[in-house]
Amino acid sequence: MNNKDRYIINTNLERLVNNTNYNVLRSECIERNMLSQTMASRIESMAQDEITRHKKLFEKITKRGPKAFDTLLNICQQMFPKAYSILKPSSNDHQMHSTHNPQRVRSVSCNVAPKVYSFRGPGDVEDGKLSNLASSTLVEESKHVLQVYPDILPTSFSVKLSVGPTETHPKVPAYPMKSRNRGVAFIVNVITFLKDVHPKRNGADIDGRNLISVFQQLGFVVFYYEDITMGDLKELLVQLKDSEHLSCDCFAFYILSHGDHRKGSDYIILHDNSILRVEDLLTEFNTVNCTKLIRKPKLFFISICRGDQSDKGLYRLSTNTERDGMIDLKKPIPSNIATYCDMLVCYATVPGFAAHRDTNTGSWFVESMCKIWSEHAHDTDVEILMKLVGEYAATYRTEGSALQTICTEQRGFFKQLYLNPGYYEFPAEL
Numbered sequence: 001m002n003n004k005d006r007y008i009i010n011t012n013l014e015r016l017v018n019n020t021n022y023n024v025l026r027s028e029c030i031e032r033n034m035l036s037q038t039m040a041s042r043i044e045s046m047a048q049d050e051i052t053r054h055k056k057l058f059e060k061i062t063k064r065g066p067k068a069f070d071t072l073l074n075i076c077q078q079m080f081p082k083a084y085s086i087l088k089p090s091s092n093d094h095q096m097h098s099t100h101n102p103q104r105v106r107s108v109s110c111n112v113a114p115k116v117y118s119f120r121g122p123g124d125v126e127d128g129k130l131s132n133l134a135s136s137t138l139v140e141e142s143k144h145v146l147q148v149y150p151d152i153l154p155t156s157f158s159v160k161l162s163v164g165p166t167e168t169h170p171k172v173p174a175y176p177m178k179s180r181n182r183g184v185a186f187i188v189n190v191i192t193f194l195k196d197v198h199p200k201r202n203g204a205d206i207d208g209r210n211l212i213s214v215f216q217q218l219g220f221v222v223f224y225y226e227d228i229t230m231g232d233l234k235e236l237l238v239q240l241k242d243s244e245h246l247s248c249d250c251f252a253f254y255i256l257s258h259g260d261h262r263k264g265s266d267y268i269i270l271h272d273n274s275i276l277r278v279e280d281l282l283t284e285f286n287t288v289n290c291t292k293l294i295r296k297p298k299l300f301f302i303s304i305c306r307g308d309q310s311d312k313g314l315y316r317l318s319t320n321t322e323r324d325g326m327i328d329l330k331k332p333i334p335s336n337i338a339t340y341c342d343m344l345v346c347y348a349t350v351p352g353f354a355a356h357r358d359t360n361t362g363s364w365f366v367e368s369m370c371k372i373w374s375e376h377a378h379d380t381d382v383e384i385l386m387k388l389v390g391e392y393a394a395t396y397r398t399e400g401s402a403l404q405t406i407c408t409e410q411r412g413f414f415k416q417l418y419l420n421p422g423y424y425e426f427p428a429e430l
Contacts, residue, residue, distance in 0.1 A: 155213035161422030259304025341412030
């Protein structure tokens with residue numbers, strides 16, 4: 001690195017630290033072979049606090065050869081627009097046209113973050129529990145307490161009420177959905193991100209209001225949280241699973257944020273820029289980790305981007321099908337319960353593609369779901385509802401003609417689920 005570029009970094013060290021994320025920068029440097037894992041570990045062993053580590057990382061970059069400055073520029077151009085403008089002051093025009101510039105408001109936005117990373121810090125342990133998923137420096141003590149959302153919110157969506165339980169298919173029974181403990185909806189809406197590492201999700205507040213209102217009209221107890229950290233989420237889920245609220249007919253978990261799909265896994269970014277793997281979220285509610293919800297329908301709605309591709313209508317058909325194995329039909333029916341069952345997971349888009357959000361009306365996925373559910377949940381099974389949601393959402397287009405395809409996944413979800421809004425088997429106690 002030449003002296004001029006090194007001088008720019010050293011004289012702007014504080015500003016660069018304040019406008020970048022250590023863990024993301026560290027991982028990018030390793031991925032681009034500008035830094036080895038051993039070098040990163042040495043920095044972390046020499047510096048105990050995050051700010052010192054962060055500064056030493058930049059100092060190390062200044063000694064990583066003639067291409068180091070250009071590599072750093074490229075990282076900041078993609079990840080940290082403000083830091084990029086510090087390193088290259090003439091870059092303001094780029095910043096205003098970058099899709100990752102938080103100050104740039106578009107009529108339609110994507111829920112994709114510049115990039116998502118899955119890595120381990122010095123104190124991390126194996127994946128599998130929510131407590132293990134946070135970035136090594138950003139988990140903080142929770143300031144949130146589990147509390148039912150107190151207000152009844154008005155909205156443009158009015159849920160039609162059921163006049164009675166809907167008839168089910170003779171060979172496919174329905175989940176019980178007739179009690180006054182109809183359901184719990186736990187909604188997480190991440191709108192802003194610390195240090196503006198990721199763009200603000202303009203219009204996401206509208207999604208929050210619409211979801212609260214629709215689930216309230218469906219008879220669900222609603223918990224709603226905005227801009228929570230990994231520490232917050234961890235503590236809130238502990239409280240939720242210990243509470244009596246889960247003595248209900250149905251559970252719904254809805255999370256909205258930036259995200260990505262890498263190496264076969266989906267990731268969600270929380271307010272503190274920590275990274276939550278979708279699979280680990282689902283693990284929290286399997287039959288082993290959440291016994292209160294055994295044999296009860298569990299709905300998960302993941303409103304994130306699963307990549308950065310814009311779907312212009314091209315598609316690929318797979319013609320190769322393999323058989324995964326044989327089963328012995330003569331074996332007796334087992335009495336044990338699968339680890340993952342009674343789960344329906346709904347994504348705003350398919351892997352590799354972006355999910356869109358209108359800054360005035362909210363995300364396509366949420367708006368479509370609120371419209372379809374309010375009109376048809378009184379007499380329609382949830383899986384059919386999601387087919388209708390997908391069909392309706394597919395009519396949306398961006399100015400560039402990009403569209404969106406929702407995606408659902410069953411995990412032992414073998415019964416029909418009618419929400420029966422407004423219908424209760426027994427009258428209310430006086």
